[in-house]
Amino acid sequence: MKKFTKLTLATLITVTTAMSFIGCSNNKEVKKDTTTNSASGIKSISTKDLKDKLGNKDWVIVDTRSNDAFNGWKLDAVVRGGHIKGATDFSANWLKVEDKEKDKILEKALKTKNILGDKNVVLCDANGKDTQAVAAYLKQKGIINIYTYDVKQWAADNSLPMESYANYQMLVPPSFVNDLVNGKKPETYTNDKYKIFEVAWGEASKDKDYVKGHIKGAVHINTDEIESAPLWSINSDAALQTFAEKNGLTPDTTIVLYGPDPMASFRIAAIAKYIGVKDVRVLNGGTAAFRNAGYETETISNAKKPVSSFGASVPVNKGYIIDINSAKEILADKASSKLVDIRSWDEYTGKISGYSDLKFMGRPAGSTWGHAGSDANHLQDYRNIDNTMRNKDEILAMWKEQGITPDQRLSFFCGSGWRAAEVLTYADVMGLKNISLYSNGWYEWSSSPKNPIEKGEPKTK
Structure with a gap:
């Protein structure tokens, strides 16, 4: 089922341009232990002074590296992965994106992250380049109290707090994939067999991105292999086992998924974990991330290499994807569970169905809005x-506004599981435990008048 266009970051906060602030008292405090980069005119800050500024409302610590490094990967010779605890992110990679709405989107990000003109902003990187790119951008926006810091210094001191996402390894950087296909053993990979799949709707010969160039050895997966019209419901367990065997999947084979729109990759990732594949990875940022990193691709079409048996009874992780009866049980448990709607606000409130082939509008009665994006093809609220x-x-702050907390039993749904599968994976990366996907979602729920429906704004969160 075709569901994608280019995604961009969106938040719910309207940006206002902050007045630049010059000569605050905190600047005087760090003068004694800073040096100036003569090329840029920007001061660097010492580890001692940075430690003192953690938690100070006048100071913002900003990690300008790739989001993979922020999440937990040990990139650019950093001995401890992750970010300085308390830091926010504004990656230099974002400045390279070609998007007609880029400036508007990035200004919203600055507001959300409190990177404003009246703050002292410490930019962190590990290569000496990312901070300079972001600093130049911030200066254009009237933010002038800028300092730089080499995060390798912080990482080298085990007494200083750093934070990595609990399952950061589920989202891999382009370097992980490139190392893998070139016979190396990238960080967190301890297996001796892997498969790489480019995932998109349609056959490989009609997939322009696959034909144009794909990662070495990548096999194409058509999402029609795991779902069926007219409700685009997930196929039966027996059919999913056949899908796994056709694509050569086994519980012990590491799989790496990517695609031109990452949403399709997360759809397959959720299913792979459900059927029992132990090590499921998704390329963070999709096809564009790999190409932008400058790695080589190939145009040869790679055939599927089936196996005679998946090697386990499907599903191994039965509770990871739930049916409509379990969804109703979650709705009934108002005290500690949430059925989280990952659709646009207009879909949730019943103004539109969200799909050209679906006339019914509204939401399952009692479900909670979990944010999504502008329409059924977008997921800006969860992406940079x-x-x-x-x-x-x-993400957690966005959920908290809706009464969604990590300690609850959470099951995510959308129209037919694509958007919700991506959010499920992010919840998994963050370390949430009691999570699942109601894959058949609004298509299935709205198909029967027996299932209660609500429209309009909810009375309570």
Whole structure:
């Protein structure tokens, strides 16, 4: 089922341009332990002074590296992965994205992350380049109290707090994939067999991105292999086992998924984990991330290499994808569970169905809006402008406004499971435990008058 266009970051906060602030008292405090980069005119800050500024409302610590490094990967010779605890993110990679709405999107990000003109902003990187690119951008926006810091210094001191996402390894950087296909053993990979799949709707010969160039050895997966019209319901367990065997999947084979629109990759990732594949990875940022990293691709079409048996009884992780009866049980448990709607606000409130082939509008009665994007093809509320996973703290804050908390039993749904599968994976990356996907979602729920429906704004969160 075709469901994608280019994704961009969106937040619910309207940006206002902050007045630049010059000569605050905190600047005087750090003068004694800073040096100036003569090329840029920007001061660097020492580890000691940076430690003192953590938690100070006048100071913002900003990680300008790739979001993979922020999430937990040990990139650019950093000995401890992740970010300085308390730091936010504004990756230099975002400045390279070509999007007609880029400036508007990035200004919203600055507001959301409190990177404003009246703050002292410490930019962190590990290569000496990312901070300079972001600093130049911030200066254009009237933010002038800028300092730089080499995060390798912080990472080298085990007494200083750093934060990595609990399952950061589920979202891999382009370097992980490139190392893998070139016979190396990238960080967190301890297996001796892997498969790489480019995932999109349609056959490989009609997939322009696959034909144009794909990762070495990548096999194409057509999403029609796992779902069926007219409700685009997930196929039966027996059919999913056949799908796995056709594509050569086994519980012990590491799989890496990517595509031109990452949403399709997450759809297959959720199903792979459900049937029992132990090590499922998704390329953070999709096809564009790999190409932008400058790695080589190939145009040869790679055939599927089936196996005679999946090697386990499907599904191994039965509770990871739930049916409509379980969804109703979650709705009935108002005290500790939430059925979370990952659709646009207009879909949730019943103004539109969201799909050209679906006339019914509304939501399952009692479900909770979990944010999504502008329409059924977008998921801006969960992504940065380069289609990487959004900051964990921002996702949790967004959920908290709707009464969604990590300690609850959460099951995510959308129209037919695509958007919700991506959010499920992000929840998994963040370390949430009691999570699942109601894959058949609004298509299935709205198909029967026996299932209660609501429209309009909810009375309570």
